[in-house]
Amino acid sequence: MPRYGMVIDLDRCVGCRACMEACKVENNTPQAIFWMYLFRFEEGEFPATRISFLPRPCMHCDNAPCVKVCPTGARYKRDDGLVATNADACIGSRYCVAACPYGVNSFNWKEPKANYYLDWSAPSAAQALKPVTAGAVPPYDNPDLDRKWGKEQRKIAGGGHRQGIVEKCTFCVQRVEKGLKPACVTACPVSALEFGDLDDPASAVSRRLRSDRSFRLREDFGTEPRVHYIGAARAGTGAREIEQPKGATA
Amino acid sequence: MSIPRAAQALLLIGGLFAVVAASGAAEVGVTPWPTTAEQIRKGKIDVGKKYGMGTDQRFHRIHESTLGLECAACHADRIPASARTFSVPPAVDVSQASPGPVDRRVCQGCHVGGPARDVYGSQRPSEVKQR
Numbered sequence: 001m002p003r004y005g006m007v008i009d010l011d012r013c014v015g016c017r018a019c020m021e022a023c024k025v026e027n028n029t030p031q032a033i034f035w036m037y038l039f040r041f042e043e044g045e046f047p048a049t050r051i052s053f054l055p056r057p058c059m060h061c062d063n064a065p066c067v068k069v070c071p072t073g074a075r076y077k078r079d080d081g082l083v084a085t086n087a088d089a090c091i092g093s094r095y096c097v098a099a100c101p102y103g104v105n106s107f108n109w110k111e112p113k114a115n116y117y118l119d120w121s122a123p124s125a126a127q128a129l130k131p132v133t134a135g136a137v138p139p140y141d142n143p144d145l146d147r148k149w150g151k152e153q154r155k156i157a158g159g160g161h162r163q164g165i166v167e168k169c170t171f172c173v174q175r176v177e178k179g180l181k182p183a184c185v186t187a188c189p190v191s192a193l194e195f196g197d198l199d200d201p202a203s204a205v206s207r208r209l210r211s212d213r214s215f216r217l218r219e220d221f222g223t224e225p226r227v228h229y230i231g232a233a234r235a236g237t238g239a240r241e242i243e244q245p246k247g248a249t250a
Numbered sequence: 251m252s253i254p255r256a257a258q259a260l261l262l263i264g265g266l267f268a269v270v271a272a273s274g275a276a277e278v279g280v281t282p283w284p285t286t287a288e289q290i291r292k293g294k295i296d297v298g299k300k301y302g303m304g305t306d307q308r309f310h311r312i313h314e315s316t317l318g319l320e321c322a323a324c325h326a327d328r329i330p331a332s333a334r335t336f337s338v339p340p341a342v343d344v345s346q347a348s349p350g351p352v353d354r355r356v357c358q359g360c361h362v363g364g365p366a367r368d369v370y371g372s373q374r375p376s377e378v379k380q381r
Contacts, residue, residue, distance in 0.1 A: 067375040068368070071301040077375060093301035095309065099369055101354045221354070221370045222362070 002197035004081045004171060004226065006185070007208045008055050011231030012192035015040055015053040022187030023057075026172060027158050028142055033106040035169035036184045041239035051242070052235045055193065057184065058083060058104040058169035059217065059225030066096035066105065078150055081198075081226055082171050086152075087159025096166055101221045104168045112161040144174035171195070198226070284365035286317060291367075324352045 015038060023029065023036040039054040060083045066075045067083060074089035075096050085096075097105040145158040150173070157174040158167060172182035180186070185193040196203035205228075212230040219225075289295045290312060297311045304310065313319045361369035 063372070063374055065369045068373075091301065093307075093309075094303040095301065098303060098309065098352070099357075101370075221358070222372060223370065 001079050002081075003199040004060070004176065004195065005198040005205055006057065006060075006171070006182075006227045007194045007205045007214070008227065008229050009192045009194075009208065009212075009231045010053065010229055010233040012190045013038075013053045013055060013231075013233070014190055014192075015051070016189065018187045018189055019055055019184035019193060022183040023169070023172075026142065026175070026183035027170075028145065028161070029106075029158075029167070030108060030110070030112040030161055033108075033161075033167070035104070035106075035167070040242040041235040042242050043236050043239040050236075052233050052239065054229075054235065055184070056102065056104070056217075057182075057227060058171070059102050059223065059227045060171060062224035062226065063222055065099035065101070065221070065223060069095040069099045071095060076152075078152075080176075082173055082176070084150070084154070084156035084170060084173065085159075085165075085167060086154040086156055087162060087165055087167075088155050090165040092164040092166060094166060096168075101218050101223065102225075105166050106168065107166050108161055108163050111163040142174075147174065149173050149177050283317060283360070287360075287365040290316065324356050326353050 017038045019036050020034060020038055023034070027035060029035055036055065036057045039056060041052045041054065043050050043052075060081055062077075062081070064075075064077060064083050067077055070076075071093050072089050072091055074086045074091070075083065076086065077083055092107065094105075094107055097107060145161075146155065147157065148155050149157055157170055157172075159165065161167060172180070172184075175182060181195045182193075185195045194204045194208055196205040198205055198209075200206060208230060209228055214228040214230045215234075216225045216228055286295065290297055295316055297316055298308050300307045302309065305314070313324070314321075358370050360366040362371040
C-alpha cells in the first residue's frame with residue numbers, strides 16, 4: 001500500500017497559480033472555494049522588498065484533527081493516507097472547519113452550479129466558442145466527481161459539491177485511483193509540486209525530500225502533515241499577504 | 251516553521267490563560283473545566299445532539315453556554331502573522347465570520363492532552379473514541 005504525499009519546492013514556485021486553476025477545472029469547485037490556494041507574501045519596504053509564495057493544498061495529515069472531530073465519521077483517513085470526505089455521510093457540522101489549523105475546508109453555503117466555467121447552454125457562450133471548439137462541448141463537467149472510489153466505495157471526489165456539506169482537496173483521488181498525479185502537480189510549469197509514494201525510496205517525492213531540508217506547516221499542532229515543503233524561499237515572520245481577505249484588519 | 255519546545259509550552263500556557271481570563275471560569279464557585287468536560291462526556295450536562303457551529307448548536311453550547319467562554323476568548327479581530335494558519339483566501343469575506351476569525355492556538359490550551367478531547371495531541375484518530 002503506497003503512502004501518498006506531496007513535496008512543494010518553494011524555490012521553484014513562481015506564483016503563477018496554475019495549480020489553483022488546474023484544481024478548479026479538474027474539480028469544478030464553487031466560487032470562492034479553493035481546494036488549492038497559493039498565498040503570496042511580501043516583506044520589507046521598497047526598494048528592499050521580497051516576495052514569496054506558498055501553495056497550500058490539504059495537508060492530508062497522519063494525525064488529522066478533522067478526522068478526530070467529525071461527528072459522523074464522514075471525514076476519514078484512507079489506507080493510502082488520503083484524508084477523504086464521504087459526501088453522503090457529511091452532515092455539515094463544520095467541526096472539521098473549526099479544527100483544521102490550515103483552513104483547507106470549505107462549506108457549501110449555496111447550491112453549487114453544475115459547471116462554474118461556462119454555461120454551455122447559453123447561446124452567447126456557444127457562439128463565442130464555436131470558432132475554438134468547432135461546436136463541440138468540452139467535458140468540463142467531470143463525471144468522476146460523482147463516482148464512488150476506494151475499497152470503501154464512497155463518494156469522496158467532491159460529490160457534486162452539494163449544498164450543506166464540507167469539501168476540501170482530495171489530492172484528486174479520481175486521478176490517483178487511475179495512476180495519475182493530482183491536477184495541480186501535472187499543471188505546474190516549473191515542477192515545483194511533486195506527488196507520490198513517500199515509502200518508495202525511488203519515487204520522485206522521496207528523492208526530492210532526500211535532496212533538501214524540508215519542513216511542514218504548523219508542526220506545533222502535531223498534525224503530521226503529508227505535504228512537505230523544501231527550499232529557502234519561505235516567508236519570514238514579518239511577511240504580509242499581498243491580497244488580504246475582504247474585511248480583514250490584520 | 252517548527253517552534254522550539256520551550257516556545258510551545260509558553261504558547262500553551264498563554265492560550266489557556268487567555269481563555270480562562272476571558273471566560274471568568276477560574277472564579278471561585280465555578281465548576282472546574284475538567285469536571286464540566288467529564289460531565290458533558292457522560293451526558294450529565296445536556297449540550298444537545300445538534301452537531302454544528304451555529305450559536306444554538308452543540309459546539310457553541312459547549313464552549314459558550316456551558317463553559318462560559320466569551321466570544322473574544324476565541325475570536326479575534328486581528329491574528330498576528332506569527333499565528334497565521336494560512337486559512338482564509340482573499341475571496342472570502344471574513345467579516346461574515348462575525349465576531350472574527352479564530353486563533354487556533356487558543357484551542358490547544360485544552361485540546362492537547364488537557365481536560366477536553368484530544369484534537370491536536372499525540373492521540374491518533376483511531377485511538378479517539380468516536381461518537
